[in-house]
Amino acid sequence: MPSSNQAFVLTAPGPAAISVVRITGEGVVPFLQQHLSSTAGSRTLVCIHANLHDDDEVIDDPVVVVHENARTADLSLHGGPWVVKRCLQLLAKHGFAVHDRLATPLPAATVDADDAIEQAILQLLPLARTELAVRALLKQIPAWQKLSASNPSLNQLHQIAADSALINLLRLPRLAIIGPPNVGKSTLANQLFAQQRSITADLPGTTRDWVGAIAYIDGLAVMLIDTPGQRRTDDTIEHAAIQISHRQISTADLVLIVIDPDTTTDQTRQLLNQHPAGIVIQNKSDLAGSCSKPAEQHHPQHQVLATVATTGHGLDQLRLTIKQHFGCANLNLDQPRPWSIDHAQHLLNLTTSTLDITSITP
Ligand SMILES: Nc1nc2c(ncn2[C@@H]2O[C@H](COP(=O)(O)OP(=O)(O)OP(=O)(O)O)[C@@H](O)[C@H]2O)c(=O)[nH]1
Ligand SMILES: [Mg+2]
Numbered sequence: 001m002p003s004s005n006q007a008f009v010l011t012a013p014g015p016a017a018i019s020v021v022r023i024t025g026e027g028v029v030p031f032l033q034q035h036l037s038s039t040a041g042s043r044t045l046v047c048i049h050a051n052l053h054d055d056d057e058v059i060d061d062p063v064v065v066v067h068e069n070a071r072t073a074d075l076s077l078h079g080g081p082w083v084v085k086r087c088l089q090l091l092a093k094h095g096f097a098v099h100d101r102l103a104t105p106l107p108a109a110t111v112d113a114d115d116a117i118e119q120a121i122l123q124l125l126p127l128a129r130t131e132l133a134v135r136a137l138l139k140q141i142p143a144w145q146k147l148s149a150s151n152p153s154l155n156q157l158h159q160i161a162a163d164s165a166l167i168n169l170l171r172l173p174r175l176a177i178i179g180p181p182n183v184g185k186s187t188l189a190n191q192l193f194a195q196q197r198s199i200t201a202d203l204p205g206t207t208r209d210w211v212g213a214i215a216y217i218d219g220l221a222v223m224l225i226d227t228p229g230q231r232r233t234d235d236t237i238e239h240a241a242i243q244i245s246h247r248q249i250s251t252a253d254l255v256l257i258v259i260d261p262d263t264t265t266d267q268t269r270q271l272l273n274q275h276p277a278g279i280v281i282q283n284k285s286d287l288a289g290s291c292s293k294p295a296e297q298h299h300p301q302h303q304v305l306a307t308v309a310t311t312g313h314g315l316d317q318l319r320l321t322i323k324q325h326f327g328c329a330n331l332n333l334d335q336p337r338p339w340s341i342d343h344a345q346h347l348l349n350l351t352t353s354t355l356d357i358t359s360i361t362p
Pocket of ligand 2: 186187199200227228
């Protein structure tokens with residue numbers, strides 16, 4: 001049996017109504033001939049429902065779709081873990097290399113595409129967690145087909161490479177909420193999570209361990225991290241939690257620095273200096289005293305927003321600002337753009353302007 005034979009579990013792990021196993025290679029037809037109960041192996045077959053057996057033992061009665069080239073077939077098994085495991089064992093016995101956990105980009109053999117662009121896009125489709133991401137990604141197929149047919153200049157392609165909107169829509173950027181204790185970080189995080197994910201209380205030191213979960217910012221999925229209030233403390237557990245949160249903060253793509261509008265402590269100033277590209281959020285602006293100055297006077301180098309996390313006031317502007325930061329606000333979906341950092345780099349590396357559809361993919 002040729003070693004190029006492969007088996008991929010296309011569906012997610014765990015019990016389900018159906019699990020789909022795709023098999024590819026020269027060994028597909030001989031395998032079906034030997035192990036399906038009826039009409040197996042005919043090259044004219046498209047779809048069959050038959051027993052899958054190993055000698056006398058019936059494993060399942062899958063629906064099997066054989067692709068036109070007879071080198072690919074999809075077995076729709078009943079989705080109990082034993083059935084899937086037993087089917088994969090049988091395939092392994094026949095020399096199929098088994099892939100039961102697929103990473104993204106998906107392996108090329110698991111998607112059915114007509115050209116290189118569609119191939120690349122479909123391999124990334126599982127990364128699209130929102131409707132906006134799905135639409136933005138799928139629109140790339142006609143956008144790049146049109147562009148490649150129009151003989152784009154190198155300059156045009158290099159400009160396209162700078163657009164990171166789609167990359168950000170697919171990669172789950174990390175966003176950390178930081179600031180002194182009790183300024184409303186967790187209340188703000190819960191607004192962005194759209195659920196009570198973090199415990200809040202009118203007590204400094206409420207958040208101990210950092211909390212990370214996916215938040216959906218009007219179609220942009222981000223990994224949002226709520227951190228403990230940054231302060232000097234004698235409490236060893238709180239101190240340890242603050243230290244651990246530093247790693248999360250240092251790997252964030254964007255930091256939201258939440259501050260009290262009335263008080264600027266040395267610690268707040270330090271945070272502002274450490275994160276010059278962060279967005280400053282003056283929360284509790286409902287309580288801001290008459291002595292508080294306009295935000296820009298306090299923090300001239302930062303973009304500053306005012307919020308009331310308890311009521312949601314200012315949250316729409318914050319969501320828009322986050323999307324703008326990642327280049328995802330008001331997207332023209334018809335525009336071609338890179339879908340991965342590798343793709344952007346590939347476009348920058350191009351040195352010829354005679355491009356076909358395969359040369360614009362990495
Ligand atoms: N008036 C007012 N109260 C707020 C606002 N945001 C949060 N609070 C209240 O402030 C208190 C502290 O809020 P938290 O979200 O727990 O603050 P935190 O910054 O996460 O605190 P630590 O985890 O201790 O660092 C809670 O009682 C909130 O209800 C706001 O915008 N206005
Ligand atoms: Mg908190």
